[in-house]
Amino acid sequence: MLADILKENNVNNEGMRFDPEPCKSAHIAAAKAAKDAGVILSYDPNLRLPLWSSAESAREGILSIWEIADIIKISEEEISFLTQGEDPCDDAVVRKLFHPNLTLLLVTEGPDGCRYYTKVFGGQNRAIATRRPGKHLKHLGMDQYSRFDMDVFGNLEGQW
Numbered sequence: 001m002l003a004d005i006l007k008e009n010n011v012n013n014e015g016m017r018f019d020p021e022p023c024k025s026a027h028i029a030a031a032k033a034a035k036d037a038g039v040i041l042s043y044d045p046n047l048r049l050p051l052w053s054s055a056e057s058a059r060e061g062i063l064s065i066w067e068i069a070d071i072i073k074i075s076e077e078e079i080s081f082l083t084q085g086e087d088p089c090d091d092a093v094v095r096k097l098f099h100p101n102l103t104l105l106l107v108t109e110g111p112d113g114c115r116y117y118t119k120v121f122g123g124q125n126r127a128i129a130t131r132r133p134g135k136h137l138k139h140l141g142m143d144q145y146s147r148f149d150m151d152v153f154g155n156l157e158g159q160w
Contacts, residue, residue, distance in 0.1 A: 043069035045074060076107065
């Protein structure tokens with residue numbers, strides 16, 4: 001039944017915490033069921049260390065899903081965490097996180113926008129200045145107000 005639901009929806013967005021059990025095992029099983037059903041698996045680790053029993057448990061939990069994800073959205077802070085302090089702005093460091101199953105890796109840069117990587121190319125999308133009705137011109141980053149999450153993951157089914 002789970003496989004049928006996943007196939008019908010075509011996209012599965014993972015981003016929950018994996019600590020403690022049985023949440024971890026259930027979450028990993030759901031992600032694997034999605035992949036087995038041919039669903040596009042997007043993943044946003046949403047690192048919140050206070051919600052984990054330890055930093056090592058957080059790293060292990062995040063990486064347990066990493067290798068099966070098709071699309072990953074990650075922050076610079078999460079890159080530093082996963083690479084144990086390496087420079088998140090260095091493309092070579094980011095490329096170390098790429099794996100053969102990954103189609104797209106998005107790196108959010110807060111108010112500066114985001115970087116994107118595929119197997120063959122990468123680039124940068126700068127934040128845009130917008131004017132809202134009745135508001136002053138405001139500089140919005142792709143990561144603010146969860147706008148980036150909504151834009152990317154909300155449109156995956158129509159784009160992929």
